[in-house]
Structure formats: C-alpha cells, structure tokens
Amino acid sequence: MTNLGSLGPTGPARLEAAARSAMSGHVYDYIATGSGVEETLAANEAAWRDLLLRPRVLRDVTTVDTSTTVLGTPVSAPVLVAPTGYQRLVHPEGEVGMAAGSARAGSLLTLSTRATVTFEELVEVSGPWWLQLYILRDRGLTETIVQRAAAAGARALVLTVDTPYVARKARRTPFPPDVVSPVLVPELQARDDKGVWQDPGVTVADLAWLAEISGLPLVVKGVLRGDEARACVDAGAAAIWVSNHGGRQLDGVVPTATALAEVRAAVPEEVEVYVDGGLRTGRDVLRALALGATATFVGRPAVWALATEGAAGVHDLLVSLRAELEEAMALAGCRTVAEVAPDLLHP
Amino acid sequence: MTNLGSLGPTGPARLEAAARSAMSGHVYDYIATGSGVEETLAANEAAWRDLLLRPRVLRDVTTVDTSTTVLGTPVSAPVLVAPTGYQRLVHPEGEVGMAAGSARAGSLLTLSTRATVTFEELVEVSGPWWLQLYILRDRGLTETIVQRAAAAGARALVLTVDTPYVARKARRTPFPPDVVSPVLVPELQARDDKGVWQDPGVTVADLAWLAEISGLPLVVKGVLRGDEARACVDAGAAAIWVSNHGGRQLDGVVPTATALAEVRAAVPEEVEVYVDGGLRTGRDVLRALALGATATFVGRPAVWALATEGAAGVHDLLVSLRAELEEAMALAGCRTVAEVAPDLLHP
Amino acid sequence: MTNLGSLGPTGPARLEAAARSAMSGHVYDYIATGSGVEETLAANEAAWRDLLLRPRVLRDVTTVDTSTTVLGTPVSAPVLVAPTGYQRLVHPEGEVGMAAGSARAGSLLTLSTRATVTFEELVEVSGPWWLQLYILRDRGLTETIVQRAAAAGARALVLTVDTPYVARKARRTPFPPDVVSPVLVPELQARDDKGVWQDPGVTVADLAWLAEISGLPLVVKGVLRGDEARACVDAGAAAIWVSNHGGRQLDGVVPTATALAEVRAAVPEEVEVYVDGGLRTGRDVLRALALGATATFVGRPAVWALATEGAAGVHDLLVSLRAELEEAMALAGCRTVAEVAPDLLHP
Amino acid sequence: MTNLGSLGPTGPARLEAAARSAMSGHVYDYIATGSGVEETLAANEAAWRDLLLRPRVLRDVTTVDTSTTVLGTPVSAPVLVAPTGYQRLVHPEGEVGMAAGSARAGSLLTLSTRATVTFEELVEVSGPWWLQLYILRDRGLTETIVQRAAAAGARALVLTVDTPYVARKARRTPFPPDVVSPVLVPELQARDDKGVWQDPGVTVADLAWLAEISGLPLVVKGVLRGDEARACVDAGAAAIWVSNHGGRQLDGVVPTATALAEVRAAVPEEVEVYVDGGLRTGRDVLRALALGATATFVGRPAVWALATEGAAGVHDLLVSLRAELEEAMALAGCRTVAEVAPDLLHP
C-alpha cells in the first residue's frame, strides 16, 4: 500500500478545529453552516456511519489499487473535490491552492461558478477539472462562462439543480464582505444585478442547450430521487451526482447515503453516479462505492484543509483519505475499486 | 418569491425565548406546559422532523404561490392560527392583537371559547375567522355563543372533542389569576358554576344539533384516528382537524404527523383535513401538505409572537412561516400548494 | 369523576425523591436497585412510554368507572399492590401500613413471603389480600405458611417463579441488618438455615400440590413467555402475572409491556393476566389494560409512598393513580374497564 | 451453584478502571483503543445488550452445569481467553500469568503470535491452550512457529484472517517501547524486518498447508459472514471464530452479535462456532450461546484483570463470569449448556 497520509482517523475533525482557529468566526460559520435547523447537515454524516460493513477475508491483498476513472479521466482514487464558492475567503491561494493540491494528489477538481479565480489562473496549476455551473438569469453570460470553460479545458459541466434560490442558513452570519473580486470571468466582475443570480426557471430542457453550447458531457448535481435521475439521463445527462448540497439547500431531505441506492438502481449501469455529503473517512468512501457510486466528492473537509495549509493541506487530506480507503479495501478483501460490491454492506 | 419575513430559521426558538423573558414564570409555564409527563409535547415536534423530504428538481419555480383556500375562504398560505385561550394573559391586546396580525398576514384566525375578548371587539380588526367551540354543560349558553358567533361573521364552527375534561398539566402552576374578564359573551362573565365547564357528555349526535343552530360548516378538532374521523364525517362534519391539543390533553398519544396519514386515508377526498401540533418551520408545513393536509395551524408560536410584539409579532411570524414554506416549495420543485404530493416524502 | 389524588403527574418521581431523603442510603439502594447492570429496570419504564395511545372521541364520559374484579374480588381500580419484602425497613408500620393504606383505597394487597408482619397483625387492618409464596427448601414449613395464610383469609396464592436464586444486584449494598424479626409465622423466625431459602427445584408439578394443600386459586408470578404461561394454566394456574421482578432477577429480559401481549394471546380468555414492572402513571395502566391485562400491580412506588407517609402515603398514591386512570379513560373515550380494548394502541 | 466470584455485576467496568490507574496512559490507550473512529468498539457491547432474553420458568435448577467442550477439550465454562499481544506490557508475569490464571479457572488460553513469552515458559503453568497464528511474510519462520507450538502441546491453531495489515487506531499512541523481547520463538527475536509482518497475501488455500504442517485442527478467527465461513469450512477449517478483532481492524463492520447468527446458520451443525467482542457479563455469554455459539472469548477484560492482579486477577475474572453465567442459566431455566437454545431470545 502507499505510505499513509499524515492525518489519521481523526483527521477531518482535527482539520476542522485547526481551520476554525485560523479564520474569523463569520467565515467559519459561513462554511460550516447548514440551512434550516441543520437536520440534513447532521443526518448526512450519521447515515454513512449507519451502514455496516461485511468484510471478505482470505483474499490476496498484497497490492490494493484505489485508482479509477470518472467520465474517462483517470484519478488516483474515487475521492474528488466538490465545488465550493469563494475560496479566497479562507486562504489567499483560494481556488489556485485547491487546484494545485488536488492535482498533486492525482484527484479531480470541480470549480464553482462562484469561484474567486479566473480560468487562466486555474489552468496553470490544475490537473483535470470540471466546471460546476449555475445557469444564471442572464443566459448570455452563462453561455460566455460555459464556452470559456470548455476552451480552458474543463472536461465536463456539472449543473447544480438544487439551488434555484439560495436557502436561508441556520447560522445567519452576514455574508463576509470584500469577496466579490476576482471572479471566474471578467464579465461577472462588473455585475451587481439579478442577472448574475441563479435562474429559478431552469428545466430539464436546458440540458440539451448546455450540451450543445459546450460540447461537454453533463453531470447533474443535486439529485436525490430515482425518478428525477432517470429523467435527467433521458434528457442527456452523462452522469448523476447525488447531493443535498451538504445540507445547505432544502433542509430535512433524505441523507445522500439513503438516496444513493435509489438513484443507482434507477439509471442504466453505464451512467456514472457520484455522491457527496458528510463523507469523512475512507470507510465512508468504501460504503459509497459498495452502494454503487462511481466516485465520491468532499466539500467542507477540502475547505478546512485549504484554510489550514493551502495547497499542501489539500494534498495531505486527499492522500490521507486515499490511504484510508486503501486500508479499508484491503481489510474488506478488495484489491480494486471494481471489486467493491453490494455484498460488503449489511442489508 | 415574496420578501422573506425577518424571523429566519431559528425564529420559533428565539421567539419562545423572547416571550419567556417578557412574561411571569407562571404565565410562561401555563402556555408552555404539556399534560402528564410531556411525552406528546416532545413527540409532536420530533415526528415532523423524522419525515424525510424528497425534492423534485428542474421545475420552473420562478413563481411560487403558497395561497390556498380553507372551506372556500382564500388564505395567503396554509399556515393558520390555532385557538388558544386567555390571550390577554400574555399581552394587553390579547385576541384583538392576534386577529389583527393574522388579518394583515392574510391568514385565518380560530377564536377560542375561552377568549378574553368580545365578538364585537374582534370583528373590528379581524380577517376571516372561525369559532372554536366547547359544548358547555349549560346547553342554552352554548347556543347563545354559537348564534352570536354566526351573527358576528364566523365562517365555521370548530368543535374541540379532545377535552371532555381539562387534563392535569405537567407544570402544576396555579392558573394565573385576574383573567376572568372580559369574555366572549357577557353571559359567560357572570358565571362561576359548572355550567360553564365543558360537557363531558357530548356525542357524535351533537354535530347535527350544532349544524342546525349555527348554519355553519363544522370542523371537528382533536381527532387522531381514521375510524373516528370517518364517523364524524358521516355525522356531518365538513372537515377534520387532526390534533392532540399540542400535547395538553391525553399524554402519550400518537403524534399528529403519525395520525394525519391515517385520517387522510379514511375520509373522502373532498373532506378537508387540517393538522396542528409541533409545526415550527415552513418545511414542517410542506411535510404536512405532502401527507395530505389542506392546511396547518400553529398554537404556541402564535402566542409567543403575540406576547413579544403584539399584532406586529403575529404578523411577522406568519409572514416568516409563509416565506419558509415558499422557499421549501421552490426547493422541492412545487409551484403551487396543489403540486405538493406524497412523492415528496421518503416512505 | 372522583376528586383527584394530591400527587399529580410527577407524583412517582417526587415520591421517590422524598422517600430517598427519608431513609438511609443502604436501604434506598436495596429497594431502588435492579440486578445485573439494570438494563431491565430502565427498559420496563421505557416500554410503557413507547406504546402510543389512540383515543376515541365523542363518547359520553360523564361518568367513568375504574372499578373491576380480580379473581372475583371487587377493587376500586386495576391498580394493586405488588409484594415487596421487609417493609419495616422503610417505615415502622411496615406491611401493616401498606395493608391499611391499600384497604382504604379499595385496592388489593399482595403480602410477601418475606414480610415483616404476622398474619394476625395483618388481618386486623387489611382489605382483600393475597399471599405471595416462595416454595422454600423446607417443604413442611412451606405447607405451614400456606395453610395459615388460607386460614387467615388470603384469597389467592401468588407463586413467584422467577427467583429460584436471588440474583446479584447492581448496587452491591450489604443487606440492611436487624430486619429478621418479626416475620410471617413464628416458625420462620427461629430459622437461619438454607431450609428457609427458595427451593430451586420447584417445577410445574408443584402447582397441583399447592392447590391441594391451600384450597386457594393459584396465580403464577414471573412469567414472560406465552408457552410458559400456557403450561402453567394447563397445570392448574388460575391466573398469570407477567413480571420480571421489577428488573431484580434475570437482567436483560424482555420488558413486561412487551411480554404481556404474547402471554395474553397464549392463554384462554377466561384466565386473568396481570402485569407489573415500571408502571408509573394512570396512562401506563391504561396501556396495560389495552394490551389485555386484567389488572396491574405497583412495587417500588408503593414502597416509596409507605416510606414517606406510611398508610396515608400508600392511600394517596393509589387514589392518585386511580384518578389518573380515570382521567386517561375519560380522555380515551372509555367509560368502564371493560371498554378498554386493543384499538387504543398504535400498532 | 458454585461460589460466586468476587467481582460482581459491575466487575468489568471496575476492573478496567483499576487497570487504567495501574498503567501508563500510553499502555492503557494501546489496549483500550479501537480503530477508525471506534464505531465498532462501541457497537459490539451494545449489540449484546440489545438482545432481549426470554427466560423459562419452573425448571428444576437445583444443579446448573456450565461445563462444556471446545474441539473435544473440556472447559469449566464457555468463557475462554482471546489472544492479545504483548502481555508483559501490562504486568511482569505477562502470558505466564494469563495462562496460570486461566488454568486455575478451568478455562482455555489462546496464545498470540505476538506473545512476550516462550513456549517453554508457557507450558510450565498452562492448562489447555491454542496458538493464535498470523501467517508471516517469512513462511519458513511461520512453519517453525507452528511446529514448535504443536510440539509444545497446542491443541489447535487459530488463524486470524482480519489482519492482513494492522489498522490505524483511533488513539494514535506511539507503540509503547521496550516490548520486543522476549518472544515466542528465538527466531522472532533477532528479526526487525518485514518478514515478521503479517503476510497480506494469505488465501483460503493456505488452510490446507497449515493443517498439513501442524497436524492440528484449524480455527479461523475474524469471520463476519456466512458465505466466508462456509468457504473456510469447505477448505478444511474445523471451527469458525466470529470476531472483528474487538473493533481494532476494519471499523464500521457488523457487531459480532449480529454476525453470529448468520455464520451459525451457514455452516454444518458439527462445526463449532465461537465469538468474541464486547462480551462483558454472564448474560452476554448466555445470549451468545442462545444464538448458537459453542463458546465465547474475552479480550480486554482478561488484559485488565492481568494488569490489576496478575494470575489471580485472571482467575477471579473467569470465575466471576462463570458464576454469572451459572446464575443466568438458572434464572433462564437451563441446567446445562446444551439446554441453552434460540427460544431464549426475543426475535
């Protein structure tokens, strides 16, 4: 197995504590908060822990290989970076640090529409990356963003569909100031009107439009139901990303561990299914794979890591999670990601 | 969507804290208490939270409309005011403040038989209202109340059936003094005998009598079983109000979220079904609608709001809950109350 | 309804606190303790609370009658006194106080084989009573006890079958000294040998022997399974008493609320079934009746009441529980004990 | 019944507290810790407690016999000693003390591959014992160990299969120093290379090899699934030991109480099935027997006992657990281990 990262089992909790003391209370709250009364925030983590593992034994696990591919892109492990906005809030390197750390760990980055970096800055340091897209009320501007992303090398578009409006958060911290610039594209910078808000009128028909203007495969992020996943696939989605926005949009929804099995069962086998929300250990990743996920994404842990040590912190987090997954696979008798299967979970 | 009210997600809890410090311990306890050992008081709130939502995505939710009707009366949202007695205990405006706040929010008021206001005072400020009725041992007096209510413009009679006797409360605070006057009708004021107590001998046959003397549609409040709901409908009830009196009557009963589905399934589709008990957020309201409720009512939150800021507080609470419902509907992909359906709940 | 007793909903907890401060720590521990790690002690109370009630409405509950009979003896309510040993430990009146308080409340007393009173003292003050019997290793002495009890007016024999050995308790307090005298019969007083211990060799065949030497109906106490209950009935038992000795014998067994339904279903309808263990409110009693119990018994609450105020305390406790039952029946729409039925419980 | 041991119901918890104050924090943590975030460590104990007992009554339990056999070896009770490494860490007597205490209690010892004692020292004091084996990367050395064990009188080989790699622990204490010597065989002492690590390449085919070189019956330890147990039996295992290494290997797996029934059902009746993990009372042992275990093993409790009072402590623990089992059997109406059956458990 690879050398273990330095974070250890209690890494995520310690990371969060370290990050917390490295930032203002307002910024910490902005990242940590969930919406509503934070039911879903808590439920996400608990739902992974509730899944009991059934390890195989007496397999030859001399070598364990965590590598896999997402939409054809090879990654060192199915532990990828979820999009989170305004990363310069927590560290001067912002998205550049996140991209560099992710690249060095062999992972894949999802860049938020609300990034505080330009495509040009990003591509200098980044490994493979996808653009997370909000369709803005200003459709022309949306088109600009999509086409620049494609030109800059984005390998897929991730359309987030759980945020027609930004939900009210539990910790009603005023949005931390002075974060408007720099932004993804210069056209966004000058704008302070509702045209740059998410368009609440987006429908499934917009998937075809996006595919056409970008030429990129489409991932739909924020799906929690089998029937909705199926409809997205029928409308052209290449992959489904099961997410409740880390408990930041509609509070009280099913935890993603619960939704994952339903979504996996509803779409054809060749459609990749990803999941995020409350994944904190390599064992959680193993559970997600056993439920049929192609890969998993982490949100807050990556932000805490960036806040604490910039690119190096992000790298260490991802390597540590990969090492934990490797250990978990070995102890469950799985040599490859392909060998992870539903029999590993207690019904 | 409308502008959000100012209370925010943690509004109800903060309201209660504010109200608590605005009143004497005795009065606070009188309102907050449940009966028995307060099992049901706690269970009501928990039961809503236990219902997991399954949002739809990619619906055009540019406009979301929370308005609906109850027994033909239009209301701005299915968040209405439950009857609570003795409102002058908590604020000098008493029921007048409650009515005014409710009216300005486009909601509907249920006036308690134990109101500390006359019909004349009420109608001056009130929007649409119903009279909650206890059939008193003195049937003549009951008839007087019912007929005055009808004459004053009550749009329905709500017969409370869970209180043949007033249950002993957990917090055994002596009933706060000096609240006997003023009352609904002058005939009540002079009386201090058992004739003004609830009649424990009321049966389903009395529904016909009430309909006859009032000419008003009858809502039966305090039903927790399908078979009982059905019997009420067969005896002439126009609507069923699922309630356990906010955990103040028989302690240890099913939470209303549990009872609602059974009741909804037991009565014909055209019979409206309401619910109260432990509803604290717009998401709880969405859950109730998804279980088939026509509308929901709030008890203690409205009292806390009245205590804190009188009519303005009541208005703000109702607007805030409506805004939360609007947000929840948008994030669940529902444009209208009619679009809310059982598929929104995890089985 | 009758006047309510003075204890109120939080009576049992307050009683225990009062009793605790009225006695030495050793004596308190001796009574409060469960066996093992007290899993069953806690589970008994929780299991009643977990049963959700489904009240009927719109019944005429002007009068509610809690009276019933046990093996033909009329009692004012199905809330009776379980046998507990060594009652002079907690109050100088001991069993005499317990009997007097019970008699005045119209209840029925079960006298323990380990009583600190003679039959002669008891019958002076007691209402109807049963003798709880341990078959001792000295069968001759057992016969003496049984026959004196019958002669003194015991209306039934309650054979406790869950105590072939006395289980080790969680709170390992030394047994409080100076409690050996006085005892049930003079023959027990002089004895300090193993002949006065419970006989661990008792079998179902001994029921016939007991019936023969006593001429009394037999109740078997300490049964938690349907098959075992059935076997006792086949061997001549007139009634089954579902009990786990208040969590003082085998720890980790099913709570009595769980066992009751199984036992009730396993024996013919005409066989009475009683239950004890963790019943603390009138609502718990209603739940037990709804599960098919003919009557319920209280152990520790009666001891706390005796400790606090002697016979008067016992009387007040029993009247208070009866009043709570009366209230619960009224609020559930039941006029008589016979009207309490399984439909009152959520499945 | 035998005289009860001196530890009593709260023995295990008090033992751990006593041991904790008798050793350095590092050593305590090394023994107490689980892997990951200690989900399984907690779940093991809870899972036993969740199994509710259904006692039989009116059996003649004048004599209760806890004795049984494991692979033909008679033991005084089905409460045996699990292998734990490096016992000289906690007490100078180390494995010699463990063996002596176990022998005097009529129990059976499992010696760890990571023992700090030689076979020669052991056999001087030990009663019947088995060798727990890790197949090391150096297969020749493995063969040496196995053959010396067989020669020294081991009655079975216990192959641990849940540890191809040593999992990272929650309490990241550095491994306490100066414990490398003395060791099982001199050949291990001189070695500090990876050859003495567990071989992660072990497969089911190695069972035949081990049987051949040792001539001993094989027990496979660390199985949590029926299908895997069956495969081991098909490959020649004489018995299956259900274990998750006391929550020290893959964290988040099924508790052993859950896995036991599945494993028992999957292998032929004549194959013995053992279980360890979180067993702390005689009642837990009874529960395991009722689920079909032939015998149970204790890990940490035995280490705490050794740490506190050496061989005498181990003896007292085992006698106490036997006495608790005896009591539990008597109170459940079981005279012999053979009489313990699934009907004792609530489904």
Ligand SMILES: Cc1cc2nc3c(=O)[nH]c(=O)nc-3n(C[C@H](O)[C@H](O)[C@H](O)COP(=O)(O)O)c2cc1C
């Ligand atoms: C501070 C923060 C900002 C986020 N910003 C975005 C965003 O701009 N676009 C998006 O699709 N998701 C966003 N998310 C959601 C994440 O992509 C992801 O779904 C979520 O964080 C996963 O849950 P976790 O934080 O428990 O790992 C954000 C999450 C957080 C915590």
Ligand SMILES: Cc1cc2nc3c(=O)[nH]c(=O)nc-3n(C[C@H](O)[C@H](O)[C@H](O)COP(=O)(O)O)c2cc1C
């Ligand atoms: C202080 C107080 C007084 C109440 N008075 C009445 C009343 O007079 N008539 C009635 O039908 N319900 C009464 N209720 C019950 C409410 O109408 C309603 O069923 C309950 O409060 C809903 O639960 P919630 O408080 O959790 O929202 C009262 C409730 C409270 C808290």
Ligand SMILES: Cc1cc2nc3c(=O)[nH]c(=O)nc-3n(C[C@H](O)[C@H](O)[C@H](O)COP(=O)(O)O)c2cc1C
């Ligand atoms: C201090 C004490 C002494 C007891 N002594 C006896 C006894 O002598 N005989 C018997 O059959 N049960 C005895 N019991 C058990 C009770 O009869 C009854 O089953 C139990 O207390 C009911 O549970 P509760 O205390 O939760 O009401 C005793 C219980 C306690 C608490």
Ligand SMILES: Cc1cc2nc3c(=O)[nH]c(=O)nc-3n(C[C@H](O)[C@H](O)[C@H](O)COP(=O)(O)O)c2cc1C
């Ligand atoms: C400190 C410690 C060392 C252990 N060493 C070994 C070992 O060398 N080989 C092995 O097979 N199991 C080992 N185990 C696991 C035990 O054999 C056993 O499976 C586990 O302790 C049972 O759980 P319990 O501690 O809750 O009783 C060890 C456990 C502990 C706590």
